[in-house]
Amino acid sequence: MNQFLQILASGGVLGAVYAITALGFLIVYNATKVINFAHGDFVMMGGLITAALSSAYGVPPLAAALVAVAVVAGLGVSLDRLAIQRARRKEHLTLVMITIGAASVFRGLMEIVVGRDIYFMDPFPGPVRITLGGVQIPGQGLWVLAALVLVAAGLWFVFRRTLLGKAMRAAAGNGRAAQLYGIDPQLMSAISYAMSGGLGALAGAVIVPLASGYYQTGLYFGLKGFAAAILGGLGNPFGAVIGGVLIGLMESLAAGYISSGYKDSIALGVLLAVLLLRPSGLFGSSEAVRV
Amino acid sequence: MSLVVEGLTKRYGGLVAVDAVSFTAQPGHVTSVIGPNGAGKTTLLNLISGVVSPDSGSVKLFGKDVSGAAQHVIARAGMTRNFQSPQLFEGMSVLETAMVGAHIRGRCGFLSAMLRLPGVVREEIELERIARDCLDLVGVPKSALDREALDLPYGLQRRVEIARALAMQAKVLLFDEPAAGLSGSEVDDIAELVDALSHQGKVVVLVEHKMDMVMRISDHIVVMNFGARIAEGSPADVQQDKAVIEAYLGIEEMADA
Amino acid sequence: MSAASPLMREYHANLKGMVAFAVVLVLVGFAVTGSYPKTMLIFAMIHAIAAIGLGLLFGHGGQISLCQGGLLGLGAYISADFVRLLGLDPSLGLIAATLLPAGFGWLVARPLLQLSSHYLAMATLALGLILSIFYTQWVWLTGGADPGISNLPPFTPFGLQLGSTNAMFWVCAVILLLVLLVAINLIHSRMGRALRALRSGEVPAAALGVDTVRSKVAIFAIAAGMSGLAGGLYANFTRAFNASGFEVGLSIDLLIMVLVGSVRSPWGAVSGAFLITILPAFLEDFDRYRLFSYGILMTIIMVFMPDGLASAVFDGVRALARRRRT
Numbered sequence: 001m002n003q004f005l006q007i008l009a010s011g012g013v014l015g016a017v018y019a020i021t022a023l024g025f026l027i028v029y030n031a032t033k034v035i036n037f038a039h040g041d042f043v044m045m046g047g048l049i050t051a052a053l054s055s056a057y058g059v060p061p062l063a064a065a066l067v068a069v070a071v072v073a074g075l076g077v078s079l080d081r082l083a084i085q086r087a088r089r090k091e092h093l094t095l096v097m098i099t100i101g102a103a104s105v106f107r108g109l110m111e112i113v114v115g116r117d118i119y120f121m122d123p124f125p126g127p128v129r130i131t132l133g134g135v136q137i138p139g140q141g142l143w144v145l146a147a148l149v150l151v152a153a154g155l156w157f158v159f160r161r162t163l164l165g166k167a168m169r170a171a172a173g174n175g176r177a178a179q180l181y182g183i184d185p186q187l188m189s190a191i192s193y194a195m196s197g198g199l200g201a202l203a204g205a206v207i208v209p210l211a212s213g214y215y216q217t218g219l220y221f222g223l224k225g226f227a228a229a230i231l232g233g234l235g236n237p238f239g240a241v242i243g244g245v246l247i248g249l250m251e252s253l254a255a256g257y258i259s260s261g262y263k264d265s266i267a268l269g270v271l272l273a274v275l276l277l278r279p280s281g282l283f284g285s286s287e288a289v290r291v
Numbered sequence: 292m293s294l295v296v297e298g299l300t301k302r303y304g305g306l307v308a309v310d311a312v313s314f315t316a317q318p319g320h321v322t323s324v325i326g327p328n329g330a331g332k333t334t335l336l337n338l339i340s341g342v343v344s345p346d347s348g349s350v351k352l353f354g355k356d357v358s359g360a361a362q363h364v365i366a367r368a369g370m371t372r373n374f375q376s377p378q379l380f381e382g383m384s385v386l387e388t389a390m391v392g393a394h395i396r397g398r399c400g401f402l403s404a405m406l407r408l409p410g411v412v413r414e415e416i417e418l419e420r421i422a423r424d425c426l427d428l429v430g431v432p433k434s435a436l437d438r439e440a441l442d443l444p445y446g447l448q449r450r451v452e453i454a455r456a457l458a459m460q461a462k463v464l465l466f467d468e469p470a471a472g473l474s475g476s477e478v479d480d481i482a483e484l485v486d487a488l489s490h491q492g493k494v495v496v497l498v499e500h501k502m503d504m505v506m507r508i509s510d511h512i513v514v515m516n517f518g519a520r521i522a523e524g525s526p527a528d529v530q531q532d533k534a535v536i537e538a539y540l541g542i543e544e545m546a547d548a
Numbered sequence: 549m550s551a552a553s554p555l556m557r558e559y560h561a562n563l564k565g566m567v568a569f570a571v572v573l574v575l576v577g578f579a580v581t582g583s584y585p586k587t588m589l590i591f592a593m594i595h596a597i598a599a600i601g602l603g604l605l606f607g608h609g610g611q612i613s614l615c616q617g618g619l620l621g622l623g624a625y626i627s628a629d630f631v632r633l634l635g636l637d638p639s640l641g642l643i644a645a646t647l648l649p650a651g652f653g654w655l656v657a658r659p660l661l662q663l664s665s666h667y668l669a670m671a672t673l674a675l676g677l678i679l680s681i682f683y684t685q686w687v688w689l690t691g692g693a694d695p696g697i698s699n700l701p702p703f704t705p706f707g708l709q710l711g712s713t714n715a716m717f718w719v720c721a722v723i724l725l726l727v728l729l730v731a732i733n734l735i736h737s738r739m740g741r742a743l744r745a746l747r748s749g750e751v752p753a754a755a756l757g758v759d760t761v762r763s764k765v766a767i768f769a770i771a772a773g774m775s776g777l778a779g780g781l782y783a784n785f786t787r788a789f790n791a792s793g794f795e796v797g798l799s800i801d802l803l804i805m806v807l808v809g810s811v812r813s814p815w816g817a818v819s820g821a822f823l824i825t826i827l828p829a830f831l832e833d834f835d836r837y838r839l840f841s842y843g844i845l846m847t848i849i850m851v852f853m854p855d856g857l858a859s860a861v862f863d864g865v866r867a868l869a870r871r872r873r874t
Contacts, residue, residue, distance in 0.1 A: 108840025
């Protein structure tokens with residue numbers, strides 16, 4: 001029983017990371033309807049930069065994470081301003097391909113700048129682990145959960161209570177009409193990419209002490225984040241969190257009871273199953289999915 | 292051999308876009324659907340042509356029920372349509388675009404195409420001939436045939452679109468504001484074309500805002516407002532119908548206020 | 549046969565181009581003698597075959613597929629296993645390497661192709677990754693990640709000794725020409741036009757009777773088959789390979805090959821394949837910058853010339869020539 005709870009606990013931590021990843025995804029998707037294939041690499045870069053700064057340059061973990069978040073947010077904005085906004089053809093197919101190219105750019109950039117090494121780092125400051133009812137949760141896991149709570153609350157606040165959030169929602173709903181009210185849709189788009197990049201990096205930064213940083217992990221983060229978002233119903237932030245946690249739990253259970261070699265295929269299988277059988281996911285509407 | 296629409300209804304959330312609309316369009320006649328903006332005319336056309344599925348009601352093509360069927364199935368049953376703005380194909384020449392219109396008149400599939408069996412070559416020649424004939428019929432000059440369809444002036448684009456629809460040899464033609472964006476003699480040309488098609492025995496359904504064109508060529512008019520049919524009859528009947536006058540005048544009154 | 553028809557003329561021009569290309573291949577085949585350059589050329593041709601399929605899927609069908617690398621791997625493993633597990637003639641292995649992935653593509657595509665383009669991209673990415681996982685896990689079929697398939701016997705279809713590098717060059721050249729011909733034939737047919745039409749607008753295409761789902765599924769299957777065929781040739785040539793060669797990286801490389809050439813024309817896919825396969829061999833230390841430069845290349849092409857680099861260059865040259873004439 002203890003082992004079962006232990007597996008659930010680590011699944012929960014994993015799921016929190018996927019949830020933050022999915023939320024970051026959704027910011028850009030809800031604002032622009034673009035599915036950013038480079039999002040997983042935002043997560044990767046957040047983790048890798050944090051780990052590299054911390055272990056190679058001795059930068060304190062929290063400061064390293066902050067730097068990583070800022071850098072990746074900046075990279076997100078450049079993706080929007082330099083590529084997406086400048087695209088000659090604005091149809092979905094083209095924009096998706098641009099983000100696929102961007103993913104390679106980020107991955108390659110990390111390969112050149114940071115290298116192909118795997119980076120390990122010490123956990124963030126705090127207790128090494130806590131024990132709750134026989135279950136051991138690493139201190140870093142608390143940071144992950146705290147990050148999720150903060151992110152969820154923060155996003156709720158920004159989008160429901162602040163003028164900026166309302167402006168972003170307006171621009172997403174009807175760009176031209178929003179312009180008539182003085183809202184600049186391009187600025188809103190840039191801000192969404194900045195937030196998305198920042199959140200992705202945050203997800204990567206909080207998990208990297210547990211997972212290690214490597215330049216090729218972006219692919220899996222991206223797919224799992226997307227799987228979480230679509231399991232919950234694409235566009236629904238509440239669903240994204242639920243979806244992320246569910247996938248984390250399933251993955252942990254699969255790794256614990258079946259085989260760790262197949263654990264990555266869980267999320268992939270969920271993704272395909274949802275897309276093929278119930279594209280609206282658990283809480284979403286199926287309008288935009290089918291052609 | 293007609294198009295029978297019965298009780299067609301479509302709701303979007305709380306809004307009833309099309310409210311139990313029924314009418315019959317006869318072959319050899321031009322049946323027009325008119326009404327103020329937002330009356331539901333385009334949604335009605337979308338329901339009939341399979342772009343959206345109805346919540347209730349039926350569409351019968353020559354006795355065959357095609358309600359809610361996929362677009363290409365409806366096309367193969369003999370009905371086609373044009374669109375409010377000419378949906379021509381990017382990167383394709385005028386001739387190729389018209390040949391797509393003749394798509395269902397070909398038989399060769401992927402395998403025979405890849406192997407370029409003799410049937411494919413014969414089919415290509417035949418489809419090209421059909422396309423050229425239809426383009427000629429609507430008055431597209433031969434010099435335009437190799438040009439990219441989207442490069443042409445608007446009036447010619449319209450004609451190419453109509454030629455494309457003709458190449459299908461559909462028995463039922465739905466026209467969604469074919470004269471939109473045109474003026475003067477171009478409108479007359481389109482009107483003549485639509486009229487001539489009905490004289491060939493086709494079922495023609497026309498959605499149009501240009502009233503003189505509608506009144507001139509229509510044999511039968513259905514008037515819609517707020518999604519429902521409010522009047523039906525010959526041009527003369529409809530022009531005198533109280534409900535119709537109210538629907539249109541009401542708009543004018545609001546405009547004056 | 550109407551000689552005045554511009555479409556027929558275009559088709560015949562393509563045929564003439566093929567003859568010219570065949571001549572070039574023959575000349576190159578005799579002129580190039582070193583084993584390494586010949587090997588590079590063989591890989592270029594193998595990539596070209598897969599790229600032609602992807603080009604048809606993307607440029608004509610308007611669908612993104614990020615699992616072409618995985619499907620190439622499928623063809624490779626099928627071809628290898630037909631020989632080493634079933635003991636059959638390698639020619640049968642090649643045929644199976646074409647037909648089985650095509651069938652798999654057909655099965656998988658039907659539900660996938662009802663999704664809009666970015667969902668499809670995600671789904672094919674996931675599929676590619678799942679294939680990779682199975683290639684490393686199903687050791688009895690694939691030899692796993694290490695050592696994978698090794699010591700496959702040389703290519704001897706119907707007892708002919710075609711295993712040498714030289715012989716494989718000719719085998720690949722012939723198959724490339726056949727695949728190119730098939731692609732050109734498809735483009736100049738009503739299904740080819742139907743695909744171009746539905747890529748531009750699914751609603752008006754459907755209104756004209758084009759069965760959009762069936763057409764997209766068919767082209768997906770064809771592209772899968774071509775990738776599988778390329779994989780079969782790869783297996784018979786290298787005779788030793790493992791799962792690491794069939795990951796997303798290959799799928800993206802194939803995409804870049806199509807983009808560097810031309811999205812709408814199989815010639816572009818072929819040129820792109822040769823360029824991307826051979827050029828890096830001349831650049832020192834390219835491996836480190838490969839991912840980054842391909843990413844930049846792809847992004848720039850999709851931003852400024854989404855129909856492909858070479859075709860943009862050609863159009864630009866043509867426009868310049870026209871302007872100078874007037």
